Amino acid sequence: MDYIGRLTAHLPAAVRLLMIKADGSVSIHADDRAYKPLNWMSPPCRIEEAPGVWRVVNRAGEELRITLEEIFHDSTHDLGIDPGLVKDGVEAHLQELLAAAPQTLGAGFTLIRREYPTAIGPVDLLCRDGTGRTVAVEVKRRGEIEGVEQLTRYLELLRRDPLLSPVDGILAAQEIKPQARVLAQDRGIRCVVLDYDALRGVTRDELTLF
Amino acid sequence: MDYIGRLTAHLPAAVRLLMIKADGSVSIHADDRAYKPLNWMSPPCRIEEAPGVWRVVNRAGEELRITLEEIFHDSTHDLGIDPGLVKDGVEAHLQELLAAAPQTLGAGFTLIRREYPTAIGPVDLLCRDGTGRTVAVEVKRRGEIEGVEQLTRYLELLRRDPLLSPVDGILAAQEIKPQARVLAQDRGIRCVVLDYDALRGVTRDELTLF
């Protein structure tokens, strides 16, 4: 196998699994590396078949060349359209739930807006606390150093706006890593640990009230 | 299929491809999404097989539960140990090329050293510009905000060294994202877009001269 594209890669001959999907993608698997193939071509792409040689190319001109020495097994199956995956507990859900129940962050908290825009990207939640101070909230599934850095950048920008300044910061996550907590404390950023199930319950109760 | 772990996910019944590798990993593929499975469990993990139900668990307590309704095809093959992949042309290459042709960054630029060590890690390139000022260069294939942050940390440290200070910063990448450019400008960091092929050409010419 040879790949010539964003990098060049070569794979010596060996017994491997080739998977060709209905979306046109091709992947070449060894018996390890979990689900990641040794090499692949993502759709949209096109397979040119010649005897013993496959050439897989995409629009960007990247190319996968596969030489078939021996076929031990070949099997084709119609899988149909997949009903799809339902995920729960990702960051977007947390943000929604928190936007619906900002008082989780502190007494008297109200939402100014979700995805408050700045020059370097949107702040997850912009709130006002019980005393009227502006609070920028970064929501994460897992609070790590990168989340603190992100919030720090937003705060720096937001604080330049005299209509918002002063601005406090909150990192809200289901789990906050010790290092992130230390860095946050050092920068005067408050950490709030979220309980997803409780939050979902609170929000449901809120909605049920009306 | 049900996954309970870092998130929860549910997959209704459908025809799918299950791949079980020698490393113990399990992946469940639909007929699209290139090489990424709908769900998976990475090694190390353990499969508990009961009639029609597989339970795949890992050490962290994450769990994949698979219900088998009907088996259309089942096939096992010994792939042996893979000779492995040879890659060429990734980011390390860019750094090499730039180290060989520092004038790409500006007239009169010379290299002090590659991988210049600091307390928080090595700076990709440390140079001197035409006027003798020190310049720290962060090399990336794609220049994003994280690259600007990384360089900012290095600059802060380097500027404390009276032998080096003052120190300028350059983010050099084949492609620089708009947001990264905004943040870099805000911090007085210069952005340089690299042309890989041209750089390779320049370096080849340089080498040919001697």
Next chain:
DNA sequence: CTATAAATGTCGGAG
């Protein structure tokens, strides 16, 4: 289509 941030990211290397 581009730009951007999330991801069960994965993967490899250094400490």
Next chain:
DNA sequence: CTCCGACGTTTATAG
């Protein structure tokens, strides 16, 4: 083992 950065990141989403 954890931390950290690269990845042909891939993927989904908003503009």
